[in-house]
Each structure stands twice: as structure tokens, then as C-alpha cells.
Amino acid sequence: MIRGGILITGTEVLTGIITDRNGPWLSEQMRASGIQPAQITVVGDRPEDVLAGLESMKAQGLDLIVTSGGLGPTADDLTAEVVGRFQQREMVLDEPLEGRIAEILSALSSRWPNLDMEAVRAANRKQAVIPQGSTILEPVGTAPGLLVAPQEGTEGPLVLVLPGPPRELKPMWTTALTTSPLRNLVSEAPSFERRMVRIFGIPESELAASLRSIEDTGLDVSRLEITTCLRRGEIEIATTFVPAAKDEYEALLKQIRERHGDLIFSEDERTIDDLVAALLQGTTVAVAESCTGGLLCTRLTELPGASDYVLGGVVSYSNSVKQSALGVAPDLLAQHGAVSEPVALAMAEGVCSSLGAAIGVGITGIAGPGGGTDEKPVGTVCIAVTQGDKRLARTLLIPGGRADIRDRSTTLALHLMRRLMLGETD
Numbered sequence: 001m002i003r004g005g006i007l008i009t010g011t012e013v014l015t016g017i018i019t020d021r022n023g024p025w026l027s028e029q030m031r032a033s034g035i036q037p038a039q040i041t042v043v044g045d046r047p048e049d050v051l052a053g054l055e056s057m058k059a060q061g062l063d064l065i066v067t068s069g070g071l072g073p074t075a076d077d078l079t080a081e082v083v084g085r086f087q088q089r090e091m092v093l094d095e096p097l098e099g100r101i102a103e104i105l106s107a108l109s110s111r112w113p114n115l116d117m118e119a120v121r122a123a124n125r126k127q128a129v130i131p132q133g134s135t136i137l138e139p140v141g142t143a144p145g146l147l148v149a150p151q152e153g154t155e156g157p158l159v160l161v162l163p164g165p166p167r168e169l170k171p172m173w174t175t176a177l178t179t180s181p182l183r184n185l186v187s188e189a190p191s192f193e194r195r196m197v198r199i200f201g202i203p204e205s206e207l208a209a210s211l212r213s214i215e216d217t218g219l220d221v222s223r224l225e226i227t228t229c230l231r232r233g234e235i236e237i238a239t240t241f242v243p244a245a246k247d248e249y250e251a252l253l254k255q256i257r258e259r260h261g262d263l264i265f266s267e268d269e270r271t272i273d274d275l276v277a278a279l280l281q282g283t284t285v286a287v288a289e290s291c292t293g294g295l296l297c298t299r300l301t302e303l304p305g306a307s308d309y310v311l312g313g314v315v316s317y318s319n320s321v322k323q324s325a326l327g328v329a330p331d332l333l334a335q336h337g338a339v340s341e342p343v344a345l346a347m348a349e350g351v352c353s354s355l356g357a358a359i360g361v362g363i364t365g366i367a368g369p370g371g372g373t374d375e376k377p378v379g380t381v382c383i384a385v386t387q388g389d390k391r392l393a394r395t396l397l398i399p400g401g402r403a404d405i406r407d408r409s410t411t412l413a414l415h416l417m418r419r420l421m422l423g424e425t426d
Helices: 022-032 047-059 079-086 095-111 117-128 166-176 180-187 204-216 243-263 272-279 295-300 319-326 330-336 341-355 402-421
Strands: 003-009 036-043 064-068 091-093 129-131 135-137 145-148 158-162 193-199 224-231 234-241 264-266 285-289 310-315 359-365 380-387 390-397
Touching: 003 022, 003 047, 022 036, 022 064, 022 166, 036 047, 047 064, 047 079, 079 091, 079 129, 079 145, 079 158, 095 117, 117 129, 129 145, 135 166, 145 166, 158 166, 158 180, 193 243, 204 224, 204 234, 204 243, 224 243, 234 243, 243 264, 264 272, 272 295, 272 402, 285 295, 285 341, 295 310, 295 402, 310 319, 310 341, 319 330, 319 341, 330 341, 341 359, 341 380, 341 390, 359 402, 380 402, 390 402
Parallel strands: 003 036, 003 064, 064 158, 285 310, 285 359
Antiparallel strands: 091 129, 135 145, 145 158, 193 234, 193 264, 224 234, 359 380, 380 390
């Protein structure tokens, strides 16, 4: 098995100013290439911490380390230098690379005519100082990527050095796979298959009990790497295995279906967002949101092609807007309260009428931390979906903080949309 590690550098990532998205993305790319990701480590912009991260991964016997960040022109961009020290390679100026970086920088002068280009070139010259013997990946921005092998006569992992900005990192990963050092490493990696089952409607503890009972039947799952994850109120069961273990996976899937078949909504990697988008082809939808503040509309429009079916949305946070923009009757609000199924249904019907959509969604709730009562505690959310004369409404108590309640409400709304479009009604 070929194992890899990911070392994310940057104090801004370590302190949470920037969220790391490169690590998870690189992990998926490794897995798709047959390399088993072992860990993601985040370190600050201190040379000793970067070196310690590299040494720790080497001590674990990893075959590949991918670094992200620290390749810019500033004084704290030291990844290439530290990797050179780690691989016992002298740092040298690559003059052809320096020339190519200078050509890239020359385009800046037309946009900023008062820019001191000599100072810019001097600062970026350090980006052309690389460990001797490195394989260079051409810059997408101004920073080159590097593949740095251990010095001859020494053992250790291959290090792939990538820039931090995702728009530069992602194409460089693709380029790196075509180079001899990484291509040779990947050629030794065994192939893996990965399957994903998504379930909605049970707690993670119940699924864990099911998996234990499946093993108790005598099914051998030793060749299956099974990972469960609770995400946005759904449970994902990701299983990775070598092709020779396909029969074991099929046996596992059969037993999962027998126990939870009515709750499985995807077995082919598609998310609830993908499934709803497919069902919306040929029709239109509009949403009316209170506690979610537009998050459902945002989620519906994240997928390309959403303009074919999403007409728009109304954020009706106050009762006055529920009345004026959606036509919710004051008597209905007075009788049932803003957080109620009748009001959610009126919001869904109102946004359909207002925007001319075939399907309407209404969401109203108490996201907290205040506003709850004994009758309607924080986390109470009412969701309704309408399509013609069909209606589907639910009142739910969603655990977690404000962000969790708002986010999970969108997931629940998508599942209600799917159920209504598949024929389920109250």
C-alpha cells in the first residue's frame, strides 16, 4: 500500500482565519490515485514547525508528502527552503525559471503603472530558488510547484510542494501526476474502489448498532474500510476496498438494505442536492424562508443549471413581510404563531403565487439562542412543501446551535421536496 500525508502550512490556516479546503481536496485526489491518505497536518509559518511536520510523516514511513502553501515572495514563505533541508538538497537559483516568473510579472506593469517592478522582481526572485534536482511544475500564478526526492543515497518520502491558492494548487496536482517521479510512485499503488451509501432518518448510534450486528452474523469485513459520518443531519457510509473484496461489499450492502432500505436515499455518490436538482428538471421552484435567512435558496442555486428551475426566494423574517410579501393572513399568525405548520404552508403557497412557481417551500422556526418557549423550544422548525394540490408539512426539533439548526433545516427541506415530488403527501 502506498501511503501519503498532507502538510498544510500557514499561520492564517492554523489560527482559523482561513479554513483549510486544500487538505480534504488533496486527500480525495490521493485516494482516487490509489494512494492511501494517512493524515492531514496544519502547521504555522515557522521553519521548525514545517520541518517537524515533515520529519513526523517520514518517521511513519509515508511514501508521499504533499505540502500546500509557503511558496510566495514574502519572508515567511519558506516551504521550499525547508523541504530542501529535509531532503538534504542545496538551494540553487534556477535562472530559466526566474526568467519565466519575470515574464508573468511583466503583465502587472500594465495594470499598475506606478508599481516598482524592480522591487517586485527582487521579491519574487526567491521563488526561483529551489532545491537542487527538483522537478519543476510550471507556475499557474507566480509560484512554481516542485517535486523533491530525497538526496541520492538517502531514504525517505517523495515531497510534492504546491502553492496555497486552490486555483493554483488544483491544476498543479493534475500536472504533477504526469511527471515521472509521481507517475512512478502511483504505478506501484494498488487500485481501490469506493462506494457511498447515504441514509436519512436515523441517529448515527442506531447505524453503529446495525453495523455491529452485521459483523455478528459472521460477515467478514476485514478487507473493507468502513467509515460513517454524520453530515447535515444525514449519515454517510463510505466503504473503500480492493476490487477482490467486491463480493464482501455487496454482502454488506445487502444487509444494510435489509435493515434500513426505506431510509436509504442514495447509493451512487449523489447527494440530496443532486437528487432534488434532477427531480426539478422541467418544473420550477420558489422558496420562502424565515429562520434560514436564504440558506435554502443559496443551496438550491449552488449547482450549475439551477437557473432552469429556481425562480427565486423571499426572506420573510418578520411577520409584516410574511403578510405583505407572501399574503400570510394576520389571523393565521395570531392563531398559530409564526412557527407553525399552517404558517409554513401559507408561506409556501404565497411564494408560489407571488413568483409563479410550480413548487413552493416554506421554512419558519426558532434558531436560537433565544426566542424559545416550553411549547416551542429552540430548534423547533416547521417546513412545508406544496405542488398544485399536494401538501407535505413537518414540525421538527433540531438539536445543536444556531448554525446547526439553520443548516440542517435546509437538508430537511430538500428531503421533503424529494418526497413530495416522488408522490408522498400528508
